[in-house]
Amino acid sequence: xxxxxxSNIYTFDGLDATGKTTLLNLFKQENVKVVASPPxxxxxxxxxxxxxxxxxRFLYYIFxxxxxDRNILKPSLDENCPVLVDRSMLTTLASHELRGLSEQYLEIxxxxxxxxxxxxxxxxxxxxxxxxxxxxxxxxxxxxIDKQNLAFEETMEPKYQKWAxxxxxxxxxxxNSGLTPKEAYQKLSRQILNH
Numbered sequence: 001x002x003x004x005x006x007s008n009i010y011t012f013d014g015l016d017a018t019g020k021t022t023l024l025n026l027f028k029q030e031n032v033k034v035v036a037s038p039p040x041x042x043x044x045x046x047x048x049x050x051x052x053x054x055x056x057r058f059l060y061y062i063f064x065x066x067x068x069d070r071n072i073l074k075p076s077l078d079e080n081c082p083v084l085v086d087r088s089m090l091t092t093l094a095s096h097e098l099r100g101l102s103e104q105y106l107e108i109x110x111x112x113x114x115x116x117x118x119x120x121x122x123x124x125x126x127x128x129x130x131x132x133x134x135x136x137x138x139x140x141x142x143x144x145i146d147k148q149n150l151a152f153e154e155t156m157e158p159k160y161q162k163w164a165x166x167x168x169x170x171x172x173x174x175x176n177s178g179l180t181p182k183e184a185y186q187k188l189s190r191q192i193l194n195h
Contacts, residue, residue, distance in 0.1 A: 007073075007077060007117055007118065007119060007120050008076075008079070008080070008081060008082045008083060008120060009073055009076075009082070009083050009084075009085065009117055009119045009120060010082060010083070010084050010085070010119055010120055010121050010122075010123060010192055011084075011085045011087075011088035011090065011119045011121075011122045011123065012024060012084060012085065012086055012087070012088075012123050012125060013087055013088055013090045013091045013094075013122060013123070013124050013125070013160055014123075014124050014125035014126060014127075014157075015126075015127075015132065015152065015156055015157075016132075016136065017127065017132045017133075017135035017136045018125040018126060018127040018132060018176055019125055019127060019135075019176045019179075019181065019184060020086055020087075020125050021086065022181045023125070023176075023181065023184055023185055023188065024036075024084055024086050026181060026182070026185040027084055027185070027189070027192075030189070030193075032081070032082055032084060032192075032193070033076070033079075033081065033082070033083045033084065034083075034084045034085075034086065035068055035072050035073070035083060035084070035085045035086065036086045036087075037061075037064050037065060037068055037085060037086060037087045037088065037091075038060070038061065038064030039064055039067050039068050039071075039072075041067070042060070042063070042064055042067070045060065046060075049061075054096065054099055054100065054101050055101070055102075055105055057096070058092070058096045058101055058105055058109065061091075061092040061096075062089075062092055062108075062109050062112060065088065065089045065092055065112075065113070065116070066112055066116070068085065069115075069116040069117060073085070073116075073117050074117060077117070082192050082193065084192070085119070088119070088122065089109070089112075089113040089116060089163070089167075090122060090124075090160045090163050090164055090169070091160075092109060093106060093109050093110065093113065093159075093163045094156055094159035094160050094162075094163055095152070095156070095159075096109070097159055098152050098155060098156060098159060110163070110166065110167075113163075113167055114167065118167070118168065118169060119169060119170075120170070121170050121171075121172055121191075121192075122160075122164055122169050122170065122171045122172070123171075123172055123173075123174050123188070124157060124160050124161075124171055124172070124173045124174065125174050125176050126157065126173055126174065126175050126176060126177070127175075127176050127177050128177040128178075131177055131178070157173070172191075174187075174188065
């Protein structure tokens with residue numbers, strides 16, 4: 001079961017090129033604790049697992065989510081400041097479901113997610129299709145995974161909502177279309193830092 005706690009944990013999920021990393025870097029500059037997934041201790045293996053079969057890839061990302069929960073998030077519950085997580089279990093479950101992962105593996109992931117801390121809010125960062133494609137096309141590194149993710153444009157966000165509903169996690173969709181990074185940061189910081 002999710003650990004019920006009046007936590008200061010906020011997760012940031014969303015398709016690539018919606019501005020998650022840029023936003024989180026602005027929070028970092030204000031000395032807000034930001035945690036990236038997968039964690040640094042296994043990040044070096046990410047490209048290897050991204051080339052593996054879907055089950056191995058899924059287990060790698062689930063392990064990263066669990067490691068962050070047990071080693072960073074749970075110890076931070078007694079702290080009186082927000083912790084922001086760049087990609088959560090929602091991304092792991094939704095993206096692998098869309099890639100065709102079996103129900104059996106998805107249920108394993110779901111059961112692990114239920115043992116994790118329940119975030120105060122899961123922000124799903126959204127950018128309209130045209131703006132997101134423009135951002136992606138400007139990236140120096142645009143790999144096969146990015147190309148696959150283009151096909152998820154209309155289906156990923158409902159999957160985030162589906163898994164959040166099953167977990168009982170509170171979701172807020174944040175439309176980052178047409179906003180400068182500073183404008184988006186100011187809007188979100190009012191919600192997060194003033195709680």
